[in-house]
Amino acid sequence: MNKRYIFLIGPVAMLMWVSCKQAPKQITALPPTAVTLVSAEKGNAIYYDQYPGVVVPLNSVELRSQVAGYLTGIFFKEGDVVEKGKPLYEIDRRKYQSAYLQAQANLSSAQANLIRSQKDADRYNQLLKQDAVAKQLVDNATATLASSQSQVESAKAGVVSAKTDLDYSLIRAPFTGRIGISQVKLGAQVSPGTTLLNTISSEDPIAVDFVVDEKDIPRFAAMQSKPAIKADSTFMLSSSTGVAYKQPGKILVIDRGVDNQSGTIKVGIQFPNPKKELISGMSVVLKVLNQQSGVQVLIPYKAITEQMGEFFVFVSQNDTIAVQHKVQVGPRVSDKIVIMSGINEGDKVVTEGLNRLRDKGKIQVGPPKQSAQGQQQAPK
Known part of the structure; x- marks a missing residue:
């Protein structure tokens, strides 16, 4: 048994000695990555912040009647621009015209009574000075005069009210603007303050x-x-x-x-x-x-890489090594992007070859060099 082990150990030792004598294989270095470089430069970057908006008129009014009645006239073309003061709608004016005439007649009657009361009061006051009339009659004449004056004022207010209703029966454009599609037709009954007739809005x-x-x-x-x-x-x-x-x-x-x-x-x-x-x-x-518009550092947009919401560029050092820099970016301007911080004007950034590049990796400016083996011609 001991002799068998001796015979087995001999070949194994020989194999180990031969392997130790062999020279270790040399690890081949990775070739530099072919890249394209572009210098960061300052330029006039004008850019805007964008907001969704809605166009609204400066003046817009819903036209509603302030008196009741039936619509007897429409004096415009839908969708046209109407001038301020132009008549637009007419509500049956006959009863408002009659009420106005009645109010004027009431005012004339009240004014006539006032004139008579004034004359009576003047006459009784003159007789009182001559001690030819009782004081009670003078007081009654004075009270009648005051009542007549109040009736005149009331009649004047009635005239103003009737005139206002008459004016309201003709609806005019409150300002120059474009009028829309009428919401009522001729003959329609309108109620004060509730019936929408139309809408007019300014444009310029x-x-x-x-x-x-x-x-x-x-x-x-x-x-x-x-x-x-x-x-x-x-x-x-x-x-x-x-x-x-x-x-x-x-x-x-x-x-x-x-x-x-x-x-x-x-x-x-x-x-x-x-x-x-x-x-x-x-x-x-x-x-x-944007408030930051003006002269800013610009680089091609394709030089930017994004990782976890942060932005990076590769900056060349002596055209041999690319170092990754974290940058703060501004808005995109055409095919370039504004750099707020992270690199300076004149720095050379990598724009091509980014997918094969790592931080502090070796780079080669221009197309990749062919290997010596690739340069040899194939045998005929």
Whole structure:
């Protein structure tokens, strides 16, 4: 048994000695990653914050009758612009005309009684001076005069009331604006304050309402207090389909208070509307010039990589190593992006080859070099 073990140990020892004599294999280094570099440069970056908005008229009124009756006249074309003071609707005026004439007649009667009472009072006062009449008659004449004066005042108020009702029976445009589709037809009975006849709204200028977070109130308050510039581009507008509106706007009003449920406040921006392109109720996109617009560091957008909500770029060191830098990004401007912090003007950032690159990895500017084996011609 001992001899068998001796014979087995000999070959094993020989194999171990041969393996130790063999030179270790050399590990081949990974080739550098081929990349494209672009220098970060400063440029004029003009960009806007965008808000959804709704076009609203500066003036809008629901037309309702203040007197009852039947509709006897409509004096406009639906959808037209009507001038201030133009008659729009007529409610049967006959009884209001009669009431006005009756009120005028009552005033004339009261004025005649006042004249008679005045003469009686003057006469009795003159007789009293001559001690030719009882004092009671003078007092009665004075009381009758005061009553006649009150009747005149009451009759005057009746005339004003009747004249007001007569005027209300003819409904006029309160301002120049576009009138909508009539909600009533000829012959319809209308009730005071309840029956909606139509709606009229102004068009030029017009406003856009939108809401902002309460933390932005100081920003918009500063814009409101700033003197308006005719060609100011702080507020621009585009339609929901992306068509730009050429007229610039100016801040009109900031609402009186914050909505305590949403934490937002309403802001109104006024725009000229000479061609009537903006229509009440239209959905638009309001663009507000960002406060950080101006000269900023710009790099190609494709140089940005995102990891867990953070943004990074690879910056070249001597064109041989790429170091990963965390950056704070601003808005995208065309094919570039604003860098707020993390790199400086003149830094070379990697724009191609990012998917194979690691932090502090070796890089090669330009296309990858072919290996020596690849450069040899294939045998014929």
